[in-house]
Every structure is written in structure tokens, then in C-alpha cells.
Amino acid sequence: MSQKILMxxxxxITLMFGxxxxxxWLLHLSPIDPxxxxxxxxxxxxxxxxxxxxxxxxxxxxxxxxxFSWAGALLRGDFGVSKLYRTPVINIIxxxxxxxxxxxxxxxxLSGVLGYILGAVAAMKRGKLLDRFIKWYSYILVSxxxxxxxxxxxxxFAVWLGIFPIGLTKPIGLANADVTLADRLRHFILPAxxxxxxxxxxxxxxxxxxxxxxxxxxxxxxxxxxxxTSWQIFKNHGFRNSIIPAISIQFAYFSELFGGSVxxxxxxxxxxxxxxxxxxxxxxDLPLLLGxxxxxxxxxxIGNFIADILNTIIDPRMKRGDIRC
Amino acid sequence: xxxxxxxxxxxxGPLLMSMLLLxxxxxxxxxxxxxxxxxxxxxxxDELVLAVGMAxxxxxxxxxxxxxIGQIRLTxxxxxxxxxxxxxxxxxxxxxxxSKDGYTWTFxxxxxxxxxxxxxxxxxxxxxxxxxxxxxxxxxxxxxxxKIEITGNDTIIFTLKEPRSTFISQLSEIGIVPKxxxxxxxxxxxxxxxxxxxxxxNDGEQIIMDYNxxxxxxxxxxxxxxxxxLKEDAAFxxxxxxxxxxxxxxxxxAGQTIPGMTLHVLESVDSRGITLPVLPSGRTGNINSNxxxxxxxxxxxxxxxxxxxxGLSRQGIIDVTMDGxxxxxxxxxxxxPWFNEKTVIEDGRIEEAKQLLADAGWxxxxxxxxxxxxxxxxxFDLYFPSNDQxxxxxxxxVADQALGLGIKINIMGATWxxxxxxGKANACLWGGGRLHPHQLYTMYSSKVHxxxxxxxxxxxxxxxxxxxxxxxxxxxxxxxxxYWKLAQWDGKTGFSPLADxxxxxxxxxxxxxxxxxxxxxxxxxxxxxxxxxxxxxxITEWSINQ
Numbered sequence: 099m100s101q102k103i104l105m106x107x108x109x110x111i112t113l114m115f116g117x118x119x120x121x122x123w124l125l126h127l128s129p130i131d132p133x134x135x136x137x138x139x140x141x142x143x144x145x146x147x148x149x150x151x152x153x154x155x156x157x158x159x160x161x162x163x164x165x166f167s168w169a170g171a172l173l174r175g176d177f178g179v180s181k182l183y184r185t186p187v188i189n190i191i192x193x194x195x196x197x198x199x200x201x202x203x204x205x206x207x208l209s210g211v212l213g214y215i216l217g218a219v220a221a222m223k224r225g226k227l228l229d230r231f232i233k234w235y236s237y238i239l240v241s242x243x244x245x246x247x248x249x250x251x252x253x254x255f256a257v258w259l260g261i262f263p264i265g266l267t268k269p270i271g272l273a274n275a276d277v278t279l280a281d282r283l284r285h286f287i288l289p290a291x292x293x294x295x296x297x298x299x300x301x302x303x304x305x306x307x308x309x310x311x312x313x314x315x316x317x318x319x320x321x322x323x324x325x326x327t328s329w330q331i332f333k334n335h336g337f338r339n340s341i342i343p344a345i346s347i348q349f350a351y352f353s354e355l356f357g358g359s360v361x362x363x364x365x366x367x368x369x370x371x372x373x374x375x376x377x378x379x380x381x382x383d384l385p386l387l388l389g390x391x392x393x394x395x396x397x398x399x400i401g402n403f404i405a406d407i408l409n410t411i412i413d414p415r416m417k418r419g420d421i422r423c
Numbered sequence: 424x425x426x427x428x429x430x431x432x433x434x435x436g437p438l439l440m441s442m443l444l445l446x447x448x449x450x451x452x453x454x455x456x457x458x459x460x461x462x463x464x465x466x467x468x469d470e471l472v473l474a475v476g477m478a479x480x481x482x483x484x485x486x487x488x489x490x491x492i493g494q495i496r497l498t499x500x501x502x503x504x505x506x507x508x509x510x511x512x513x514x515x516x517x518x519x520x521x522s523k524d525g526y527t528w529t530f531x532x533x534x535x536x537x538x539x540x541x542x543x544x545x546x547x548x549x550x551x552x553x554x555x556x557x558x559x560x561x562x563x564x565x566x567x568x569x570k571i572e573i574t575g576n577d578t579i580i581f582t583l584k585e586p587r588s589t590f591i592s593q594l595s596e597i598g599i600v601p602k603x604x605x606x607x608x609x610x611x612x613x614x615x616x617x618x619x620x621x622x623x624x625n626d627g628e629q630i631i632m633d634y635n636x637x638x639x640x641x642x643x644x645x646x647x648x649x650x651x652x653l654k655e656d657a658a659f660x661x662x663x664x665x666x667x668x669x670x671x672x673x674x675x676x677a678g679q680t681i682p683g684m685t686l687h688v689l690e691s692v693d694s695r696g697i698t699l700p701v702l703p704s705g706r707t708g709n710i711n712s713n714x715x716x717x718x719x720x721x722x723x724x725x726x727x728x729x730x731x732x733x734g735l736s737r738q739g740i741i742d743v744t745m746d747g748x749x750x751x752x753x754x755x756x757x758x759x760p761w762f763n764e765k766t767v768i769e770d771g772r773i774e775e776a777k778q779l780l781a782d783a784g785w786x787x788x789x790x791x792x793x794x795x796x797x798x799x800x801x802x803f804d805l806y807f808p809s810n811d812q813x814x815x816x817x818x819x820x821v822a823d824q825a826l827g828l829g830i831k832i833n834i835m836g837a838t839w840x841x842x843x844x845x846g847k848a849n850a851c852l853w854g855g856g857r858l859h860p861h862q863l864y865t866m867y868s869s870k871v872h873x874x875x876x877x878x879x880x881x882x883x884x885x886x887x888x889x890x891x892x893x894x895x896x897x898x899x900x901x902x903x904x905x906y907w908k909l910a911q912w913d914g915k916t917g918f919s920p921l922a923d924x925x926x927x928x929x930x931x932x933x934x935x936x937x938x939x940x941x942x943x944x945x946x947x948x949x950x951x952x953x954x955x956x957x958x959x960x961x962i963t964e965w966s967i968n969q
Contacts, residue, residue, distance in 0.1 A: 264653075
């Protein structure tokens with residue numbers, strides 16, 4: 099096991115290294131000129147201002163040089179300074195990562211559990227009204243863009259019913275020191291709900307398919323013939339067999355969650371890494387973009403790592419090495 | 424089977440029920456807690472909640488461009504400030520003068536100004552601010568300043584490398600920061616000498632500003648301002664939920680009413696127009712130091728530019744694209760003291776425009792509806808940034824109307840990066856508008872050809888150049904304004920609709936706000952390009968409607 103973890107760790111280091119080069123290279127190839135992106139707001143900038151701006155962004159240096167100066171600093175633990183916000187990247191990530199990860203983590207967990215239950219129920223009730231309802235619900239959700247669902251929820255719950263606030267992580271105009279946990283929770287619910295509702299569809303449909311496969315197997319027919327109830331079939335055969343793909347899918351879904359959270363964050367003015375990431379990308383803020391990408395990929399990597407460990411625990415065949423993940 | 428169904432339900436049922444209960448508990452348990460610290464109905468109202476966009480642009484630090492779009496009147500003071508009729512008067516400066524030759528600017532500052540921490544604003548702070556920004560050189564252009572000196576404890580003297588009457592723009596936009604406090608973390612602790620101080624900044628969420636008790640000007644009625652950093656849709660939803668006092672809205676929402684709020688359409692100099700390259704194709708030049716194609720064989724004909732200028736209906740475009748919430752524009756400075764009012768023309772004259780084209784040899788010979796001359800079809804591309812809906816709509820309306828004149832315009836949605844490549848060889852949907860005349864110089868002077876993003880059309884007219892230089896060299900604002908006006912139209916030539924029109928200006932976008940009926944936002948200053956801050960130029964005059 100420890101050897102496996104060590105191997106994983108090494109793989110992670112090389113992944114980070116490769117990823118940073120790839121990001122760097124892609125951004126270099128992209129048509130986005132950070133100087134243009136900056137100057138859009140003021141096209142009367144003088145040539146002298148632009149020269150200073152280029153020097154500041156470092157675009158006058160060769161990309162290889164730029165990369166090594168960035169990577170060198172990173173090895174010393176310095177993520178660099180965001181060109182856009184003129185603030186150390188690590189400060190920006192710190193201030194936003196917690197919000198983001200709590201939001202995404204909750205949404206991820208909720209959508210996983212709910213999605214799995216819905217998918218399993220739909221498969222057990224295949225063709226019945228409940229199944230049709232769950233399918234219908236999932237199809238609608240996967241086709242709704244995140245921001246639309248966010249706006250609808252905002253309209254219904256914040257504007258018409260007034261039970262939730264319109265956005266932000268804390269009450270309007272209230273000093274940080276006076277914000278209670280209950281306040282934070284109230285502000286947290288709508289964005290988390292938006293993300294959870296969307297995530298449900300994916301996992302529900304996958305679980306449903308997998309569960310139907312399982313229910314069609316001979317061992318389930320045999321179990322039924324032995325007089326096992328639906329619940330027993332689910333408990334004895336369905337659960338373990340369907341949870342593994344569900345877990346893998348849900349962990350892979352993590353990266354998608356990032357994309358969805360950008361839009362939800364924007365609608366609810368719920369500041370997280372998502373908005374910062376898009377800004378950094380669109381304005382060509384390399385240090386910030388690289389910083390967030392590294393942190394995010396670390397997160398996804400750890401997620402997948404946990405999935406593997408969980409799968410090993412759930413499925414004894416993996417531990418024995420009968421099948422490899 | 425029936426039995427098994429019940430069993431399943433027995434197992435899952437309680438789980439579902441408990442989750443439902445938990446949800447209800449969360450909802451009910453939290454809803455009584457106060458969400459908003461203000462309530463418009465109760466007692467004396469001295470707080471405002473504002474959803475006016477991304478109000479943290481520049482993050483309170485002049486080095487991060489705080490001030491460049493007029494934000495500083497809330498939190499900082501500057502040497503000069505614009506008045507409602509757009510003359511520039513002293514703010515921190517109690518007196519100022521420009522030498523006859525325009526090279527030396529001398530300011531005496533007031534001695535009663537204090538920062539929000541109680542420290543006096545000294546001449547050292549002013550010197551520090553300007554030297555720091557000159558050294559940085561990005562946020563504000565101060566490259567034309569040769570040296571800055573202080574004498575005594577209240578006088579600062581700027582010596583310029585070349586005369587520049589538009590220095591007033593920097594002087595009224597640069598907020599003074601305290602020398603002994605300013606540092607890399609200034610955004611986190613932005614101490615200034617304006618009517619308000621930033622007491623809390625939740626990045627990406629809200630800014631809370633409280634009254635600065637050391638403020639030397641008129642005491643504002645509203646002691647606390649909370650800015651919500653919401654996008655248009657969410658801001659409007661917040662207004663509908665009754666949580667904000669002032670909300671900015673795009674024209675598409677203007678038809679909707681919210682009880683207790685009134686729509687204010689505020690005049691702006693936020694202008695949109697189309698740049699039309701004045702040179703024929705086949706040349707090269709620079710945009711931001713990159714070599715690009717310059718010139719267009721169609722728009723280089725004066726008849727084409729003039730036909731569009733008099734033939735397009737500006738009001739028609741405003742009605743279609745902004746639901747009428749705008750004003751016709753004939754320059755980028757309409758409504759300012761440096762706008763030449765003689766250059767307002769009657770437009771929508773389709774027949775005259777067609778005649779003008781015909782007289783210049785542009786005739787539709789092959790009856791395809793588009794005019795030709797010497798085998799050249801009157802067809803060109805008009806670029807607009809595809810992420811800007813308003814500009815896209817205007818481009819579409821222009822193309823539609825132009826077709827009626829016999830001119831075919833292909834609209835091209837693109838990124839700014841592409842526009843900054845195509846911009847000198849094609850028409851572009853351009854925008855701008857400030858509370859100072861410097862853009863007239865950067866858009867029309869031949870001295871700035873190939874510099875930055877200036878003079879996209881490569882317009883050059885020696886007479887205009889001469890007026891522009893004289894305007895820059897002028898020692899007084901009146902004298903400068905005289906030359907700015909002459910550059911537009913001196914009776915014979917100019918860049919206005921009456922003569923060369925390298926840029927056909929079309930509309931000034933009305934800035935729309937929904938304002939709580941109880942709040943009086945006073946007599947507003949002209950709003951500028953960039954939405955969020957024009958509103959607060961007169962914040963100390965705001966009051967409660969009885």
C-alpha cells in the first residue's frame with residue numbers, strides 16, 4: 099500500500115510539472131494578448147504607458163525564460179504575484195479557495211448521495227411512474243445551463259418567496275465580525291442547491307443504467323427465484339456492484355463541478371475560485387491561472403486517489419489484485 | 424412484490440422524511456434572522472445599498488487604476504475636480520495656475536484636509552502619490568511630466584516636457600494616498616481623504632463604506648454605503664426583492680417596474696460610433712507595436728463616410744438598440760464645454776445621401792441594390808466585440824440602415840484581440856467618452872499615428888493638427904476649449920460631421936438606474952464611458968425625499 103501511495107505521489111509531481119508546461123504553452127499560443135485585454139478599458143493609453151505595461155506583464159521576454167522564472171519561484175514556494183490584481187497569487191487563492199471548496203464539496207456530496215438514491219430507485223422501479231419522473235427530471239436538468247437554473251432559483255426563493263438572500267456569502271452591509279454561522283449557512287444554501295441539483299442528473303442516469311444491467315443478470319434472477327425481496331436484492335447484489343462505477347463517475351465529475359461553479363458563483367456573487375479562474379484565463383494573468391490550475395488539479399488528483407482507495411475497500415477483488423483500477 | 428415494496432419504503436422512507444425535516448428546519452430556523460441591516464420604512468434613513476456593478480474596479484488603489492473612471496470622488500480627494508458645467512476647480516488645491524507657455528503648473532493645497540485616520544494631507548503626500556504613479560507609469564500617463572517639486576509646506580510645481588492642457592484629466596482623477604501608509608497592501612487598508620472610507624471589502628461580494636468624520640467638504644446625508652458586486656441580472660433580482668436602493672439596469676429591463684423605485688435615465692458622454700479608415704488599402708502601420716494592414720478602399724472615400732453620416736438615422740438606431748434611452752451623438756464630446764455645437768446635423772436624409780453618392784460617381788449599375796464606382800462595390804466589414812451586446816445591436820442596425828443607402832456593411836463579431844489586428848483596415852464599432860477632452864487628441868491627431876491604439880482611422884488633417892496642438896498648449900481651459908471646437912469645425916474643415924468624419928459618432932448611451940423613491944440623487948454630473956461611478960460625483964448632495 100505504501101509503495102502504491104509513493105508511486106501515486108511521484109505521478110502527481112510529474113502531472114503537475116506537465117500540466118504547468120501545457121498551460122503555459124497553451125496560453126502562449128492563445129490569441130489573448132494581456133496588454134490588449136488590459137487596454138480595452140482605455141484605448142487612449144499612450145505609447146509610454148503601453149511600454150511600461152509590457153514590461154510589467156513580462157511579455158517582452160521569451161516564453162521559455164518566463165516559464166523558468168515562474169517555475170524557479172514556485173520551487174521556493176512562491177506562487178508569484180497576480181498581474182491583474184497586483185496581489186500575491188497565494189493570497190487570492192487562500193481567500194477564495196475555502197468558499198469554493200466548501201461549496202463544491204457540499205454540492206458534490208449531496209448530488210452524489212441524492213443522485214445515487216434516485217438512480218437506484220429509478221432502476222428498481224423501471225418503467226413505473228416514479229422511474230419516468232426521475233428520468234424526466236434528469237433530462238431536464240442536464241439540458242439546463244447552470245446560470246439559468248441559478249437565476250430561476252434566485253427568482254423563486256429570493257425574490258418571490260424571500261426565504262433566501264439574493265447572493266453573497268454574508269448579509270448585506272453587515273460587518274464581518276457580526277456575521278454568524280447561521281447567516282453563512284443561509285447564504286450558502288441557494289448556490290449549493292443549484293450545484294447539487296445539476297450534479298444529480300449525471301449520477302442518477304449512470305446509476306440507473308448500471309443498476310438495470312445488474313438487475314438483468316442471472317444472479318439477480320436466481321436471487322429473485324429464491325424469494326429475495328427488492329430491498330434484499332438491492333442490499334445483497336445491487337449496492338456493491340453499482341456503487342463502484344458511481345463513485346468513479348462522481349470523482350471524475352469533480353472537474354466539471356469547477357465549470358458549473360463558475361456560473362453559480364457569478365449569479366450569486368458568491369466569490370470562489372471559479373470566477374477568478376475565468377478572469378485569469380480571459381485576461382491572460384499567467385501566474386494566477388497557473389496557481390489556480392495547480393491547486394485545482396491537486397484537488398482533482400486527490401479526489402481520484404480517494405476514489406481508488408474507496409474502491410479497494412469496497413471491492414475485495416481489487417485488493418487482491420484480480421482487477422486493476 | 425407488494426410486501427417488498429413496503430419494505431423498501433420502510434427503509435428509505437424515514438431517511439427521506441428526515442432529510443425533508445432537516446431542510447424545513449434549516450429554512451424556518453434561519454429565516455427570522457436579520458438579512459438586511461437597513462429597512463427603508465423605519466425612522467431616519469442614512470444608509471444606502473447600491474447594486475451598480477463591479478464597483479471594486481481598481482480596488483481603491485490609484486496604482487490599480489482606481490480613479491480612472493471617476494471612482495475617486497467617494498474615497499479620495501484629488502488636486503482638481505470637475506463641476507457640473509465641466510470646468511475644473513480646486514479640490515485639494517485651494518488655488519492653481521498654469522504658466523502662459525503651458526509648461527509649469529503650480530498648486531497650493533488647503534491645510535484643513537485630513538485622511539480618514541485623522542492624519543493631515545500634506546504636500547509630501549501629494550508629491551509621493553504623483554511620483555509613485557509616474558514611476559509606475561501604467562495606470563495613469565504622466566510620461567509628459569518632467570519634474571515635480573515642492574516649495575514651502577503647501578505648494579507643488581509640475582514642470583512638463585511639453586504643454587498639455589489635458590493634464591486636468593490626471594489632476595482630477597488621481598486620488599492622493601498617504602505616503603507613510605501606502606504599500607503593496609493598500610487595497611486592504613485604503614486610507615484616503617474623501618467623504619467616505621472603505622471599512623470593509625469582501626472581494627467579489629460587497630464593499631462597505633462609512634462616512635469619513637475627517638472629511639473637509641459638505642457632510643453627506645447618507646453615512647453608510649454598501650455596494651453589492653452583482654452582475655446585471657442578479658442586481659435586478661436584488662432590486663425586485665426590495666434589498667437595494669439603487670440598481671443599474673440595461674435597457675432591456677427598463678420596461679419593468681419595481682414598486683417604490685423610479686427609473687432614472689441619466690445623460691452621459693458614453694458614446695458609440697463607427698471608425699472608418701480614411702486611407703486607401705495597401706499600407707501598413709502599427710496597433711500596439713504589432714504591424715497591421717492600414718486603409719480601406721471603400722471607407723477612404725469621403726462620399727461614403729458622408730453618406731453614412733447624413734443618411735443613417737441616429738435616433739432610429741437609438742430606438743432600436745437602446746429602447747430610446749440614449750441621445751444622438753455627433754462627436755465623442757457632445758454636451759461638454761469643448762463640444763462645437765455647430766456640428767449638430769440633421770440626419771436620416773436618405774435621398775440626399777443617395778444623391779451625394781451619385782454625385783461622387785457611386786451608382787448602382789448592376790441593380791443589386793449596392794452602389795459601385797469604377798468596378799468597386801460599396802461593401803466593407805464592420806467589426807464589433809462579440810461579447811458586447813449593445814455594440815452588436817448597433818452594428819446590426821447600422822448595417823440594416825446602410826443597405827437602404829446602397830452600402831453593404833458586413834458585421835463581424837470578434838474578440839478585442841482580433842479587432843486590434845483588423846481595426847485599421849476595417850470599420851469598427853468604437854466607444855469612449857470622458858469628462859476631459861484628451862480623447863479628441865488621441866483619436867484625431869496625426870502625431871499619434873501608430874502609437875498604442877490611438878487614431879485608428881489614420882486621420883490626418885494639417886489644419887486640425889494645428890488646432891489640436893494649440894488646444895494642448897493653451898494655458899487656460901477657455902482657450903483650450905476654443906481650439907478643441909475649431910478642430911471639430913472652423914467653418915471650412917474639421918473632423919466633425921460637417922467635414923471629414925473619420926468616425927461617424929452615433930449615440931450617447933443613456934445610463935439607467937432604478938432609484939428608491941425616497942432617495943434624491945441630486946443634480947447629476949455628466950456620466951462617462953464605464954458605467955458604475957458617474958452616479959457618485961455629487962454624493963454629498965444626495966438627500967431624502969420628504
